[in-house]
Amino acid sequence: MIEARDTGESQASRPDGGQDFWPEDKKDGKDGPGRRAKSKSSSSRSRTPLIIAVVAVVVLAAAGVAGFLVLGGGDEKASGAPGNGARLSPVAYTPQMADKDMAKLAQRSADQRPITQGEAFPGDVKTVAYQKYSFTLAASQLANDCKSVTWGQRLQGDLAKYQCSQIARGAYVSQDRGHVGQFIAINLASQEGAEQIVRDLDPGVGAGFVFPLTAKGAPEFRSGFSAAYAQAYGHYAIVTWVQRAGGAQPASLNEMIDASLAIEKPADFVWGRLELADGTPR
Template identity: 60%
Template sequence: MIEARDTDAKGGADFWPEYKPGDRDPGSRSKLLYAGAAAVALVAIIAVAVVVLTGGGGDDKGKAPAAAADNGTKASPTAYTPQLAEKSMAKLAARTADARPVTAGEVFTADAKSVKYRKFTFALAGSQLSTDCKAVTWGTRLQGDLATAGCTQILRGAYVSSDKSHVGQWMAINLSGQDGANQIVRDLDPNTQAGFVLPLKAEGMPAFGTGFSAAYAQAYGHYVVVTWVQRAGGATPSSLNEMIDASLAIDKPTDFVWGRLEMADGNQ
């Protein structure tokens, strides 16, 4: 498993070294490209993925989890990049300033149902809003921290690329405050073995969670947003840029955060 660190740590190498600031489209989340979350080489990542895909290692430790559904199967990403809340989200630091519950219609707008980035086009295959945070997660520690952090909603969307070659999961967690959101970002690091959010199954969608996958989590005030992508079937990607681009494509629902920030600014 790839080691992840808090992305405000100094001196870490860029996790996604082939990208430069000029490569980003306006509005893309910088955390995905400049997380500085793990100082590892691509060869090390591929080595991990080979073990995952071939079932090597001799025992269950270190193997990729089985494909997950809403049945308690323990799936988590191979590569994980976290980003703690930034100062620009200060007005969303407490849910008391943003008390209205999130709705699926607010998040999965028409623009978020068919999304594109570079060569990728994804369609929303299914979505679900749960008010039972324990029911759509696994892991005793994660579930305990979600309860402590005042989790009231987890919204999930499942995406499939137009050529069926890639699949993705978009997730948002509604918590009572920013400190709790930062803690959940830490918990979601697979190295903690705290647990993860269950992928949403959707009709006609390939199984998700087996093989190589990459997840990117960021705290936005009292929210945590996760994008989690892989090739259909879990094959190792040709480069990590492939995972970045797929993730940026399915990141469109995160736009709801900016609307919430405007309302918290008093522009209601």
């Protein structure tokens, strides 16, 4: 498992002349590695970043890649759960706990209305884009049985303990079919539960993960390199998970960050709920 964090420094070249996997910060003034904050929208909603940045320098030599695939999980299929893909974990994972601004959504008792399909995946998230990456929503699903769309005894135990009531999943495919993405929203009873699930999803813990949603005719998530970014938003745990189609190694973590920022758009429903909690018209 690779965890990304911002050091504030660009990565130096390796002394052996090889090239490190993590890139240097972008020099063009655009969002560089590790920046997942989006500017305030015209409706003055501010976004809490899912990831603040990139950290470690990792060399993906042939032996190293093999090791990462072990951490990423096998290709065992789920049984009896239509729409589920392979049993996989991301290779790179960045967790973030809830921001203080989410305090009004810390308890589901103050936000009791269930998520609806139309709320999580409205028309404006059918096509999403960030930088050069553009994705189309290939399938979406709202499951009320959290166990049916997850694997791992410990994860499933905590989902039950913290009263998971819904898991929304959206499968995205880039326009060139070179990248696939998963948007995941998990509805827990409390912020404490959401933060515990964010910790459980860390592949280094080995607690389990959410099955990727499959879509007819779309490339499926496979064993190989993938990156996930997870954050607690009040009593919700939000995850964006991306990979190159087929699981190939990306050119840099920037590629994964930019792709994930594109498919983060459905998280807007959380901001809408926060506005309602604040008494601000949407």
